[in-house]
Amino acid sequence: MRVALFITCLADQFYAEAGVAAVRLLRALGVEVDFPEDQTCCGQPAFNAGHWGEARALAKRSLEVFREAEYVVLPSGSCASMVRNHYPELLPGDQGALALSEKTYELSQFLVRVLGVEKLGEGLRGRRVAYHHGCHALRELGVKAEPLLLLQNAGAELLPWEAAEECCGFGGLFSVKLPEVSLSMADRKLATLPKAEVLTSTDAGCLLHLAGRMAKLGQGVRVAPLATLLWEAYAGQG
Amino acid sequence: MRAKAKRYPKEAARLLRERPSVREAVTGATLHFERNRLRAYGEIDTEAWRERARRVKDHVLTHLDHYLELAEGRLRENGVQVHWAEGPEEAHRLLREVVARHGVRRAVKAKSMLTEELGVNPLLESLGVEVYETDLGEYLIQLLGEPPSHIVGPAIHLTLKEIQELFHGRFGTPPDAPPEALAQVARRVLREAFLTAELGISGANFLVAETGTLALMENEGNIRLSTSLPKVHVAFVGIEKLLPRLQDLALFLPLTARAATGQRLSTFVSLLQGPAREGEEGPEEVHVVLVDHGRTALLADPEAWEVLRCLRCGACLNACPVYRQTGGHPYGYVYSGPIGAVLDPGLLGLEEAYPLPYASTLCGACQEACPVKIPIPRLLLTWRHRAVEEGLAPAWERGAIGAFARVMGSPALYRLLSKALRGLPLPQELQVYLPVLKAWAEGRGPLRPSPRPFHELWKEIKEEARGG
Numbered sequence: 001m002r003v004a005l006f007i008t009c010l011a012d013q014f015y016a017e018a019g020v021a022a023v024r025l026l027r028a029l030g031v032e033v034d035f036p037e038d039q040t041c042c043g044q045p046a047f048n049a050g051h052w053g054e055a056r057a058l059a060k061r062s063l064e065v066f067r068e069a070e071y072v073v074l075p076s077g078s079c080a081s082m083v084r085n086h087y088p089e090l091l092p093g094d095q096g097a098l099a100l101s102e103k104t105y106e107l108s109q110f111l112v113r114v115l116g117v118e119k120l121g122e123g124l125r126g127r128r129v130a131y132h133h134g135c136h137a138l139r140e141l142g143v144k145a146e147p148l149l150l151l152q153n154a155g156a157e158l159l160p161w162e163a164a165e166e167c168c169g170f171g172g173l174f175s176v177k178l179p180e181v182s183l184s185m186a187d188r189k190l191a192t193l194p195k196a197e198v199l200t201s202t203d204a205g206c207l208l209h210l211a212g213r214m215a216k217l218g219q220g221v222r223v224a225p226l227a228t229l230l231w232e233a234y235a236g237q238g
Numbered sequence: 239m240r241a242k243a244k245r246y247p248k249e250a251a252r253l254l255r256e257r258p259s260v261r262e263a264v265t266g267a268t269l270h271f272e273r274n275r276l277r278a279y280g281e282i283d284t285e286a287w288r289e290r291a292r293r294v295k296d297h298v299l300t301h302l303d304h305y306l307e308l309a310e311g312r313l314r315e316n317g318v319q320v321h322w323a324e325g326p327e328e329a330h331r332l333l334r335e336v337v338a339r340h341g342v343r344r345a346v347k348a349k350s351m352l353t354e355e356l357g358v359n360p361l362l363e364s365l366g367v368e369v370y371e372t373d374l375g376e377y378l379i380q381l382l383g384e385p386p387s388h389i390v391g392p393a394i395h396l397t398l399k400e401i402q403e404l405f406h407g408r409f410g411t412p413p414d415a416p417p418e419a420l421a422q423v424a425r426r427v428l429r430e431a432f433l434t435a436e437l438g439i440s441g442a443n444f445l446v447a448e449t450g451t452l453a454l455m456e457n458e459g460n461i462r463l464s465t466s467l468p469k470v471h472v473a474f475v476g477i478e479k480l481l482p483r484l485q486d487l488a489l490f491l492p493l494t495a496r497a498a499t500g501q502r503l504s505t506f507v508s509l510l511q512g513p514a515r516e517g518e519e520g521p522e523e524v525h526v527v528l529v530d531h532g533r534t535a536l537l538a539d540p541e542a543w544e545v546l547r548c549l550r551c552g553a554c555l556n557a558c559p560v561y562r563q564t565g566g567h568p569y570g571y572v573y574s575g576p577i578g579a580v581l582d583p584g585l586l587g588l589e590e591a592y593p594l595p596y597a598s599t600l601c602g603a604c605q606e607a608c609p610v611k612i613p614i615p616r617l618l619l620t621w622r623h624r625a626v627e628e629g630l631a632p633a634w635e636r637g638a639i640g641a642f643a644r645v646m647g648s649p650a651l652y653r654l655l656s657k658a659l660r661g662l663p664l665p666q667e668l669q670v671y672l673p674v675l676k677a678w679a680e681g682r683g684p685l686r687p688s689p690r691p692f693h694e695l696w697k698e699i700k701e702e703a704r705g706g
Contacts, residue, residue, distance in 0.1 A: 009646070012692045013659060014685070019692035023699055035696045048600060050622030050631065054643035061647065123522040135601035167559045170598025173614050173635070176677050178597065180251040184261065186561040187598075188391040212682025 002032040003110070004069035006062070009041040010204035011225065015075075018197050018204070018224075021231030022075050022107055028234055029115060036065045043090075044082040049173045052090060054224040063096040071114065075227040077137020077202040080106040085140055106137055106202055107227055108146040118149055124229065125155030130196035131222075132189070132234035133165045133208070134203035143186040147202060147226055154233030159194040170209035186213040198222045200229050239354055240386065241586050242570035246593040249568035260395045264387070267394045270457040271556040273292055274500020274606065281502075287493050288491040288584045290610045294489070295547040298447075298480050299537060303481045305447040306528065312450030313526055314514030321527045329474065329527055333358065336525065337365050340470055342436045347427075348454070348461040349373035350441025351389060351550055352474045355441045355531055355585075358439060372460035381408060387566040390552035391575065395565035397595065407664055413472040423656040428460070438468035443549070444490060445526070448483050451511055452526070455494060455504040462508055469522040471697050473510075477533050483565045490549070497609035498551035505531060536584040543579050547610040553606035569594060576604035580617040588621060592630045595621035634673065641670040658686045 007019045023033050043058030043094050062083065066072050083104040085222040091097040111117045129151055137143040139161055152158055169175065169185025184208060193199065201207055209224040241250070243517045253260055287387040298305055315322050323329040336342065345367050347353070359380075362369045371380040375393035379386060381404055386392030393401075401420060405411045409423050439670055442460055446454040452473055465471045469635030479492060487509075495501040535544050555561045555575030566574030571582045571591070588703040595618050598604075604614040625631060631639075645651045645668065655671075664672065679685060 002644045007692050009652075013687050016498060016688035016695055017691060017693040019548055023483050024697075024702075027702075033691070035700070037693060037696070038649045040649060040652045041642075043646070048619070048622070049635065049639060050595075050619070050624070050626035051636075051639045051643075052626070054639055055645060064489065075351055076469075079368060090268075119361055134597065135603075139602035139606060167599050167603065169559065169602035171601070172595065176674055177635075178250060178560075179677060181563050182558055184459050185559050188265065188559070188562070190640055204557055208685070209682065212679075212685070215683040216681060238570045 001030070002034060002070045003073050004034045004036055004066055004071070005064065006039055006042070006072050006074045006079065006083070006104075007035065008074055008076045008204065010023045011075055012152050014208055015225045015228070016225040018075050019029065022073070022227040023190070025227070025231045025234055029111070029117060031115070032068060034069070036069075040063045041162050042079045042082045044079060044086075047082065047090065048171075056090050056130070057224060059090050059097065062087075063091075063094070063100055067096065067098055069131070071101065071110065072100065073107055073110045074104070075107045075202070077106045077134045077141055077143055078205065080104055081136040081140035106141055106143050108150055108202065109141065109143045110228070111230070112146040112149060119153040120150060120230055120234040121236060123233045124151060124154045126184065127156045128159055128195070128197045129156040130159050130161050130199045130230075131164060131196055131200040132168060132199065132206055134206050135167050135201050137202045138165060150230055150233065153230060154230075156229075158235075159196050161192065161194050163189050163192040167209050168206045169203045172205065175209060180223070182209075183213065186210060187217075190214060190217070190219065193221070196221060198229065200224050200226050202226050241582070241584065241590050243594050245570055246568050246597060249261065249455070249570065250564045250597075253564050253568055257401070258674040259397050260565050261563050264395050265562045267391060268556040268562050271391075271499060271552075272607075275497060275553055275556065277501065278500040279494035279563070280468040282519045288609055288611050291489055291493055291609055292547065294486055298482055299478065299543065299546055302477065302537065303561050304478070305482060307478060308394075309445055309447040309450055309480060310528070311511070311530070312448065315516075316450045317524070318450065318512045319523070319525045321358075321525060323527050323529045323531070325531045327531075329356045329358070329529060330361045333361060333372055333472065333526065334365065336437065336470060336472060337362070337367055340436050342470070344370070344431065344438055345437040345470060346367045346370050346372050346431050346434040346464045347377040348440040348464045349386075349392060350439070350474060351386070351534070351572050352476050352497065352529060352531075353439065354385065354442050356474065356529065359472070367437070370428060370435070372428050372464055373456070374421065374458060375459075377424055377428065378404065385567065385572070387574070388552055388555055389550050389575075389577075393630055395567070422613055431466050432463045435468045435623050436470060438464040438466075438471045440465055440473045442473050442479055443494065444481050444487065445475050446481050446484050446487065449511070450510050451484060453487055453491065454508040454510070455491065455506070456508075457499075457501075457505040459506055462506055465508060465510060469521055471524070472525045472527065474527045474529055477528050477530055478537075478548075480564065482615055488598075492552050493609050494549050497549070497553040497607065531583040538656055539584065542580070542584050542617060544612055545577070545617060547585060547612055548577055548581065549609060551609060553607040553609060557603040557607035558598070559603065560599065564652060569597065576614045576618075580612075580614055580621060583621045588628060589623055589630065595625065636675050637670045641668060653693070656691045656693070659685075660689075661691065667702050676680050
């Protein structure tokens, strides 16, 4: 089986190690991994802000870049949802958009639903983990059980978090257009954060936003993308 | 009501800065409602109820002319005087006539968002009529001179302390009077109003077409009194509030109550069938005003009409993490929160309501809560797309998105940006990013990229598999 990784621009720039983790993990599970090097961004920021012309051009690029792929896997729920749910809306009648949509998965979704893997190893034994449900992974892609299952089966202690399913306030351009509201939402999220060793999520955007806010407030919790933790689950690293 | 939606970003920021107690009060109250809703939804086959309700509403909305005619005929048969109001002018004309004909000096009013749209209170006051809001929350904000902050809980943004201070100043109650004592005072004032008012005003949760029945939901009993004690009752009904059959109430009353407050049914439901007949008690005269105020035009909009399914339950406000930070006032119009963000552009025009579709992170919690499955995130995207098409996006945003699209459209430029993020000076072409990055970093500390981007690391690990 061959997977083309769509690493997404935020992960590429800010959580590069998550990409490496995803590659190693998939290979360890017997999957051949490609990284089409012409990829950039899925176009979601432009699409969500209403600039559909710009988003459409980027969607068309992605169609070309991933045309030959058997599966496309992203370490990001919201970018995966952009490709899966919004590309066909943005490019109505485009068979390529439909085809790409159908073969695109968020990483944990791919592991559980396509590979049928529910346990990666026990490398997270005893680790106290807080999981933030990225909104698009949760409500647009329906990815809820998969990451929790993989973390739990790796021995992690998933901490109950009142606001686990609440939006963190990132929202792409929202965080710049309405900065005060965005920060206020992050503060609410963080005020309810349980005493975790590590805070994780599928989405680099949410994590950047929360990690940045914690840094500003002097809160020191490790923040790691799900892909990184899943690799640790497999490889047993600390 | 005059819309101030354009000021949303400024007002939201100002409120967070100047009145932090609002955030605390609104978050607490909405979380309470939200937990109740989840419990109440958990008791039923929610998906089936919502789907059924969606279909009934879609049916009514797509055959609205038929049901409006039917409703008008039935209402008249029931002895109700039916009026049509395109907007506030006609509504005001009718009220002026009623006030003059009956010598109205005092009116009692049930909470109604539509009458906020129409500016009923200022009109009556200009005619020398004393108006009493009789819903306790609505009465509080009337005393404060504020608009409702929430569709269901108009005073949701107030703390007990603020209410204590208000009553202390107004009625001389002790500054630390318990809520029960405050309610006693309000009850005394409002009872007097009920007994002496010549006019009662209400909205309607539903209007059943086949029987001409007005259905009103409440928890305080004030609507019952407003619609039964005064000799004249005027009900303002948005044309989207119609239901085809009486039996539809069996679905919509409990569904609305569950969505709004987590109740199985509201404490009181009034089904009104016109003025009192011989030997009955009740109003001598009942008027129903069917109000358009932008709804027909919105119904004709193929991409935005679904918002008219709205039951005004407020569930989306309670579920919305954006609304929770500020309550409803910064939205600047009658309808706030997620539903306001997609309804107000339809009622006011996008230019007037421009920032509201952006008052969301598209998290989707609103759609999940909505009892009639209004696809709010999709409608938000539609209004945003139109805003951009109409040139309403600010220049900085157009610049930033344009630069973004150019960079992301070219792997070479993208690699240049990648280097710039790691310390090389940003080329001229990309400098439009700087203010955006700066704005971001202000509340969150500087952005710290990975030492090397993945696309560089890939070159090293590409061969790893072959090595072993």
